[in-house]
Amino acid sequence: MSHSGVRATVITVSDRASSGVSEDRSGPLAVALLEGAGFTCAAATVVPDGAASVEGALRAAIVDGARLVVTTGGTGIGPRDLTPEGTAPVLTRQLPGLVEEIRRLATLETPGGMLSRGLAGVVDGPSGSGALVVNVSGSTAAVRSAVPVVLAVAPHAIAQLDGGDHA
Numbered sequence: 001m002s003h004s005g006v007r008a009t010v011i012t013v014s015d016r017a018s019s020g021v022s023e024d025r026s027g028p029l030a031v032a033l034l035e036g037a038g039f040t041c042a043a044a045t046v047v048p049d050g051a052a053s054v055e056g057a058l059r060a061a062i063v064d065g066a067r068l069v070v071t072t073g074g075t076g077i078g079p080r081d082l083t084p085e086g087t088a089p090v091l092t093r094q095l096p097g098l099v100e101e102i103r104r105l106a107t108l109e110t111p112g113g114m115l116s117r118g119l120a121g122v123v124d125g126p127s128g129s130g131a132l133v134v135n136v137s138g139s140t141a142a143v144r145s146a147v148p149v150v151l152a153v154a155p156h157a158i159a160q161l162d163g164g165d166h167a
Contacts, residue, residue, distance in 0.1 A: 050080060
């Protein structure tokens with residue numbers, strides 16, 4: 001499956017970036033990596049931490065036609081790190097193997113990688129409108145490590161959502 005014309009969306013989850021206190025670096029990096037792989041991707045959307053803001057941004061991205069949604073940030077154990085809690089209600093089915101591999105690679109880089117609680121899964125829709133959703137930690141190192149894992153399976157996952165064979 002060609003990525004050309006397939007819409008991807010990046011959502012950065014950060015109180016500091018959404019309030020202008022700090023610059024979002026992970027979102028633009030994720031966008032660049034997705035575009036480099038041939039996906040069509042607008043600038044990252046930045047939302048504050050919290051389950052409701054994440055859920056709303058995910059639902060909006062999917063309604064807008066995103067077939068791949070990558071979130072950055074909010075996957076840790078801090079009090080406002082609620083990206084998984086906002087993601088879970090949106091997912092039709094979880095894909096634990098995907099985030100297990102992302103965590104495994106992150107842990108090779110830093111023991112703190114084990115503390116990521118990110119989720120991955122699919123959102124079913126009418127044929128040709130389902131989406132793959134993956135939570136990634138918010139550092140640029142995490143994005144550099146995780147997005148290639150996502151890209152390795154995204155074409156197959158999207159094809160499966162479209163009813164493709166398991167080949």
